[in-house]
Amino acid sequence: MKVLVTGGTGFTGKALVRRLLDEGHDVVALDYKEGLKTDEIRTWGAKVVIGSVTDRDIVEQAMEGVEVVHHLAAAFRELNVDNSFYDEVNVGGTRNVVDAAWMHKVRKFVYCSTCGVHGNIDHPPAGEDAPIQPADYYQRTKYEAEPIVAEYHAKGLETVILRPAAIYGPGDPERFQMIFRRVAKGSFPMFGNGKTFYHPLYIDNLVDAFMACMAPGVGSGGVYLIADEHYYPISAIVEKVAAALNVPSKIQYYPVWPLVVAGHICEKICKPFRVTPPIFPRRVDWYRQNRAFKIDSAKRDLGYAPKVDLDEGLRRTAEWYLKEGYISLDPSLSQKNS
Secondary structure, X not given: OEEEEEOOOOHHHHHHHHHHHHOOOEEXXXXXXXXXXXXXXXXXXXXXXXXXXXXXXXXHHHHOOOOEEXXXXXXXXXXXXXXXXXXXXXXXXXXXXXXXXXXXXXXXXXXEOXXXXXXXXXXXXXXXXXXXXXXXXXXXXXXXXXXXXXXXXXXOOEEEEEEEOEEEOOXXXXXXXXXXXXXXXXXXXXXXXXXXXXXXXXXXXXXXXXXXXXXXXXXXXXXXXXXXXXXXXXXHHHHHHHXXXXXXXXXXEEOOHHHHHHHHHHHHHHXXXXXXXXOOHHHHHHHOOOOOEOOHHHHHHHOOOOOOOHHHHHHHHHHHHHHHOOXXXXXXXXXXXX
């Protein structure tokens, strides 16, 4: 099939483009700028269209002859922009893409939302019917786009909405890098008691879910949380990262509230100057907001079955970080553990 992937050079988008091409599909990747990643996916055989999902003409150009759309493009961790930018890209951009899909008679539209629309999970684990309580502009605007997708489903377009958990894996330069980098130094600063739940999602497992959604009728009109089989206390995640790196796991505990205050102050000071703050509320939330989900609906309706568990996923990710030079190990730590 001819498949459009918006955000095709992002971490998830690139992995999805690779899988689609490997399985023989004709892939168009829409992304907002040229770079090494666009060059790379061109060498794989994808067609790349450069432009924003906010530009209707560009979206129309990318949509020509497409049968399935995976809409992944989003404003994410954009700290040096006005808040309206999130609305323009995540809400307005989604309307542009789904409307063009409808006009071009696309067969299936898959929208990548986020588990973050549920905010802190008060009663873990949560299903898709858990309260909607986004904690920031990214999460809020990702949810505000969901009813737009549902509106087109009501018109007759087959749609599926996925809410992925915490995505990680080889090819990801930032999501889990903070954890790996700190563990690699010999100790990990834990703000709070370390008992907050975190639900990882290995990149190959997520791509499996996207691929499953392409079949006619599968998941049509549904909203699905996508995650690995198990969730863990964040202290256990740190310990498993240490095991993947083969270094001792040393966690140092500190109060969380001074970090929360510092995050808000840093963000407010830096924002007028469009400077990325060294710490900000969304990063601090990792220490204090529960993320734990049920994936029963995705298993039942999509046939979703996460194949890569956390230990194997972290092992693969550790190998990639070390190979690419994102982290380095202190030889003395390895010697102590050997």
